[in-house]
Amino acid sequence: MPSVASSPNGALEAAPVDRKVALITGVTGQDGSYLAELLLAKGYVVHGLKRRASSYNHPRLEHILDDKYPNSERFHLHYADLIDFGSLCAILRDTKPQEIYNLGAQSHVQVSFQLPQYTAEASGVGVMNMLEAIRATGLEHSVKFYQASTSELYGKVHAIPQDEETPFHPRSPYAVAKLYGFWAVKNYREAYDMYACNGILFNHESPRRGEIFVTRKITKAVAAIKLGKQECLYLGNLDAKRDWGHARDYVECMWLMLQQDTAEDFVIATGETTTVRDFAERAFARAGLPIRWEGKPGLTETGVVAEGELAGKVVVRVNAKYFRPAEVELLLGDPSKARTKLGWNPQKTSLQQLVEEMVDADIEMASDPNAYLKY
Ligand code: NDP
Numbered sequence: 001m002p003s004v005a006s007s008p009n010g011a012l013e014a015a016p017v018d019r020k021v022a023l024i025t026g027v028t029g030q031d032g033s034y035l036a037e038l039l040l041a042k043g044y045v046v047h048g049l050k051r052r053a054s055s056y057n058h059p060r061l062e063h064i065l066d067d068k069y070p071n072s073e074r075f076h077l078h079y080a081d082l083i084d085f086g087s088l089c090a091i092l093r094d095t096k097p098q099e100i101y102n103l104g105a106q107s108h109v110q111v112s113f114q115l116p117q118y119t120a121e122a123s124g125v126g127v128m129n130m131l132e133a134i135r136a137t138g139l140e141h142s143v144k145f146y147q148a149s150t151s152e153l154y155g156k157v158h159a160i161p162q163d164e165e166t167p168f169h170p171r172s173p174y175a176v177a178k179l180y181g182f183w184a185v186k187n188y189r190e191a192y193d194m195y196a197c198n199g200i201l202f203n204h205e206s207p208r209r210g211e212i213f214v215t216r217k218i219t220k221a222v223a224a225i226k227l228g229k230q231e232c233l234y235l236g237n238l239d240a241k242r243d244w245g246h247a248r249d250y251v252e253c254m255w256l257m258l259q260q261d262t263a264e265d266f267v268i269a270t271g272e273t274t275t276v277r278d279f280a281e282r283a284f285a286r287a288g289l290p291i292r293w294e295g296k297p298g299l300t301e302t303g304v305v306a307e308g309e310l311a312g313k314v315v316v317r318v319n320a321k322y323f324r325p326a327e328v329e330l331l332l333g334d335p336s337k338a339r340t341k342l343g344w345n346p347q348k349t350s351l352q353q354l355v356e357e358m359v360d361a362d363i364e365m366a367s368d369p370n371a372y373l374k375y
């Protein structure tokens with residue numbers, strides 16, 4: 001509730017409210033947009049970092065930037081980059097946040113094999129840059145810092161389910177970079193007594209998911225196939241298993257992690273795992289296109305093998321170009337600590353609800369180009 005004060009003519013008027021200030025890096029991404037919505041609804045002033053690009057690059061924030069969006073006047077975008085230390089110092093000096101959510105990263109695992117050095121800079125050294133910028137601007141004892149760590153740290157399977165004590169074995173340049181960031185956060189917590197914590201988040205998806213991550217690639221293709229705009233979906237490893245949750249539920253946990261008295265690291269997951277094949281089957285079924293799997297996947301000389309059939313037509317094929325040099329075969333998280341200490345509900349959105357929301361949204365967006373503003 002805003003506080004009230006007497007004006008010169010005796011009427012009561014709202015006094016300025018001391019609002020919490022948050023800074024989100026990666027605000028233009030999937031999680032950043034949901035987190036910005038959550039923090040605005042909680043009364044925060046929200047500053048977001050955007051990168052310079054040659055074309056429009058924040059469609060996920062379009063609705064928040066609209067004057068009609070509730071509290072859009074409390075949302076501000078600034079140019080900066082995690083690999084530009086000076087720009088981070090400037091944004092911290094100008095905005096003086098109490099909470100920083102470091103979501104910015106080159107976040108695509110397969111792409112990291114093509115861009116290993118850039119991924120190391122943005123997703124690894126970028127974390128150190130931000131931590132050092134906090135110290136350089138004298139905020140180290142007033143700010144609370146959240147780092148977007150990842151289940152990719154577990155990589156090669158050493159234990160199931162994976163929890164805060166499971167050993168790490170990264171399997172990609174992305175995961176190696178994130179491992180550096182993970183330890184930088186722990187180190188700054190121990191060395192400088194900073195409130196800095198890692199959220200070890202398992203895969204989380206939504207209609208806002210980037211289009212080349214497997215779930216969104218599937219739901220977008222299902223919509224296009226349903227509407228007769230695409231013939232076939234090409235995928236890589238159908239047997240990989242992931243613990244998939246909803247991004248909207250997961251950003252709530254990021255916030256909860258910064259509301260504790262002491263900084264700690266948490267695994268955030270649903271506690272269930274599913275294959276890519278099963279996700280695809282559910283997505284086609286939701287669109288009224290039940291697929292039948294043909295034969296066992298293997299590679300022909302052309303690198304392509306028929307996989308999913310619908311009424312005699314092949315609608316899913318495996319293509320070797322989507323295989324990774326080193327794969328993470330199985331992820332399954334144990335969210336017990338988050339459930340107990342943060343009071344977080346890991347099963348808020350079920351996998352089936354997630355699939356349905358994504359497929360329905362993609363069908364709507366494929367039919368109406370303006371519909372994306374709703375998602
Ligand atoms: P997205 O790929 O959707 O968003 C990544 C964000 O990082 C974008 O805003 C992007 O900006 C920004 N970014 C990229 N490079 C830089 C840079 N050099 N400086 C500043 N910003 C940069 O990712 P998600 O929203 O899915 O994920 C958010 C974070 O959580 C990432 O760090 C990711 O690695 C991590 N994570 C994600 C999980 C998931 O399942 N989604 C699971 C575990 C961890 P631009 O829009 O300009 O490209």
Ligand code: GDR
Pocket residue numbers: 107108109110149150151152201202203204212213214215217234235236237238240241242276322323324327328
């Ligand atoms: P992931 O997500 O690598 O787990 O990283 P992605 O959706 O890219 O892959 C999941 C699994 O699906 C298999 N797969 C395919 N993947 C893609 N992208 N495209 C395909 O055509 C395809 N076919 C099969 C992959 O081999 C993999 O096993 C995501 C990112 O958000 C990271 O930033 C985050 O840290 C982790 O989740 C947790």
